[in-house]
Amino acid sequence: MSRAARLPDRERHPPIMKYRHSAAALAATAVVFASAGSAVAATPSPTPSVAIPDGLYGTTDPTYDGVWRQSLALLAQNTTGVTPADSAVAWLAGQQCANGAFAAFRADTGKPCAADLMVDTNSTAAAVQALAALGGHDAGVKKAVTWLKSVQNADGGWGYTPGGATDTNSTSVVAGALAQAGVTVPNLRKGGKSPYDALQKLALPCTGKDAGAFAYQPDKKGELAANADATAAAVLGLLDEPLTGSRQDDDASATGCTTFDAGTEPEKGGHNGAVWLAEALADNGRLMSSLPGAEDQPDYGNTADAIVALSSAGFNDQAAAPLRWLEDNSAQWAAQSGPAAYAQLIFVANAAKGADVHDFGGQDLVELLNATGPAPRGIDEPTRTDAIGKAEEKKDDDGGLNVAYTVAGGLVVGALVGFVLVARGRKRRQA
Incomplete structure (x- = not known):
């Protein structure tokens, strides 16, 4: 389905936009979301310093990523027909402070949030997206939205913490949360600037190196350097997409960088970012990162984010090779990283053309995610129509015959075999 087809008339020209996640780091005390900017959350701690609460997904220390990973897990379940356990939803809702904000994790929710508790925009925005998608939490969502609006920077964007310098990832995930909650993001202005104005200031120009990419923040000299995770975030942010992204029709003009006006044509900025991501992935089908001295x-996390961004921008052909690489190579990473990683892969499988959450590199991502937390309250089984729909998007290695024919043929053969077996059974009973 095209994006225009699913937006109200008032949002089609231009589409209202938004996006995804935190790549921000909480320096010494906090979360370091991968050095290349993957917003998956902190590196899991092998020995949790706090007890793992009932209802929380994952078994690693939640101090720096509890709300984030829980929100992603619930969003992923919601997109795959899984009704989360009441305890899982209650845990997330219970993390909220009275002023509407969320911290990364509160061990004791029986006490009011302390004045010096470090709340942040990323945890709050992720929780808003999850609770708004699940429904039934209007009051909490409204309070969180009010808080997010109150900490918008004068340039129209958001930093990781209130008052912090604007960054692409925080601005994008907050804008996405506000859009999910029904806010008209382009009209949300501070000092005359909208979130899209803030994102435009962080976009590299269409001339020179890394044209169309986005920086996380300007460096000390005020210069911009391309950042893959920030670019993926900005693509979704400028295309009115939540963290989950969505599968879009092919973009017939999936090349080139064009100057854009955030106020009237933010989708062009999203297109530019997708072009850059496609080029960054073209060589080996994956993004790379390095730690100091390594x-x-x-x-894996940034590659997953990039695929979701490409698919949401209609760059389906460009997402195909990275998708195959991720299907073949992500199992160990996801198993080690936990629920947020499984959620990211589910976002990929839902958004990418030809992918299947129940057969992603031979793994059922839904089952694997569900196993990291409390048993879901309900699970919708994939239907035969769903399976055929997935198959129709896959082609054989020769790029010719559509697998759907094979699937359909198999169904026919299966039906005939079943008929023969039933007939044989009847004959035996008659004998």
């Missing part, structure tokens, strides 16, 4: 290594 060799470059595959960045």
Whole structure:
């Protein structure tokens, strides 16, 4: 379904936009979301310093990522027909402070939030997206939206913490949360600036190196450097997409960088970012990152984010090779990283053309995610129509015959075999 087809008339020209996640780091005391900017959350701690609460997904220390990983897990379940356990939803809702904000984790929710508790925009925005998608939490969502509006920076964007310098990832995930909650994001202005104005200031120009990419923040000299995770975030932010992204029709003009006006054509900025991501993935089908003193290594989280961004921008052909790589190589990473990683892969499988959440590199992502937390209250089984729909998007290695024919043929053969077996059974009973 095209984006225009699913937006109200008032939002089609231009589409209202928004996005995804925190790549922000909470420096010494906090979350370091991968060095290349993957917003998956902190590196899991092998020995939790706090007890793992009932209802929380994952078994690693939630101090720096509890609300984030819970929100992603609930969003992923919601997109796959899973009704989360009441305890899981209650845990997330119970993390909220009286002023509407969320911290990364509160061990004791029986006490009011302390005045010096470090709340942040990313945890709050992720929780808003999850609770708004699940429904039934209007009061909490409204309070969180009010708080997010109150900490908008004068340039129209948001930093990780209230008053912090604007960054692409925080601005995008907050804008996405506000859009999910029904706010008309382009009209939300501070000092005359909207969130899209803030994102435009962080976009690299269409001339020179890394044209169309987005920086996380300007460096000390005020210069912009391309950042893959920030770019993926900005694509979704400027295309009115939540963290989950969505599968879009092919973009017939999936090339080139064009100057854009955030006030009237934010979708062009999203297109530019997708072009850059496609080029960054073209060589080996994955993004790379390196830690200080270490060799470059595959960045699974950022690659997943990039695929969601590409698919949401209609760059389906460009997402195909990275998708295949992620299907073949992400199992160990996801198992080690936990629920947020499984949620990211589910976002990929839902958004990418030809992917299947129940058969992603031979794994059922829904089952794997569900196993990291309390048993869901309900699960919708995939239907035969769903399976055929997935198959129709896949092609064989020769790029010719559509697998749907094979699936359909198999169904026919299966039906005939079943008929023969039933007939044989009848004959035996008659004998």
